[in-house]
Amino acid sequence: MAKQLHALAQKVWDYHKLDHTLIKSDCIFVLCSNDVRVAEYAAQLYLDGYAPFIVFSGGVGELTLGMFKGSEAEHFAQIAADLGVPESKILVEPQSTNTGENIQFTQALLENERLDPQHFILVQKPFMERRTYATFMRQWPNKQCIVTSPAISFDEYPNDVISYSDLINVMLGDLQRIRVYPDFEYAIEQSIPDDVWLAFQSLVDIGFTEHLLSDG
Known part of the structure; x- marks a missing residue:
């Protein structure tokens, strides 16, 4: 059994993993969660030169209530900063509570910052790659993206x-x-x-x- x-x-x-090939892009877009390995991986992508800045998106969800001092995005951003990502290259969206809101609220944040990246690296947990891609392509169809996640097996x-x-x-x-x-x-x-x-x-x-x- x-x-x-x-x-x-x-x-x-x-099935959930897409195994997209990493390419240099305009923005690293991190959909935050309870898994800090995603934050560490995203920070390394920045340090390796894959994009000029990072957006961390995530409020407090059902799985992270009481887990972090602040929002998921704030916690992930601090991890990235501690690993050497300059704070000037980090944007934080701390209100979203689902994947659709991650994208919608990040759209608004980037517009407010007068930033218009065309190609995104979406960073997620391995088993959320496919749904993240499908949601992004519906919510932001005029942009391009690849999805990646920490190299962790099942x-x-x-x-x-x-x-x-x-x-x-x-x-x-x-x-x-x-x-x-x-x-x-x-x-x-x-x-x-x-x-x-x-x-x-x-x-x-x-x-x-x-x-x-x-x-x-």
Whole structure:
């Protein structure tokens, strides 16, 4: 059972990852969360010269309530600064509570700063690459983007913040949203292979339902 469970979860994980090739861009756009490894990775991208500035976007979500002193974006920005990113090259959007708001509020922030980047590097958790891409392309279709995440495998990802079970639950919630959100014009449509959806259904049948939409 454990081997089968792992194979099903690995299939869903692999689908979520897009494996885009990094290229130099106009802006590193970090969608913040409870995973500070994303902040560390984004800081390294800046230090490696992939873009001239970073935007950290994220308020306080369900998973980060009480976790950080301030918002997700403020906490991530401090990590980046501590790692050597100049504060003058960091912008912070501390109000958004979901992926759509990450994009909409960052649009407003950049407009207010009179910045108009055309190509973005979106930085996310590995299992949120695909939904981030689909949401960005719907919300900001006149821009270009690639999505990247820390080089962490499915087996390496769980830690003291997110358990193996939590990870599967969140991955399934994201996969369900990839399927249904285009109907609400929240995201562009993404093809889901039959074997990936069968893996989703099998894991739901096992009991991984905590992050599914209530009407799903």
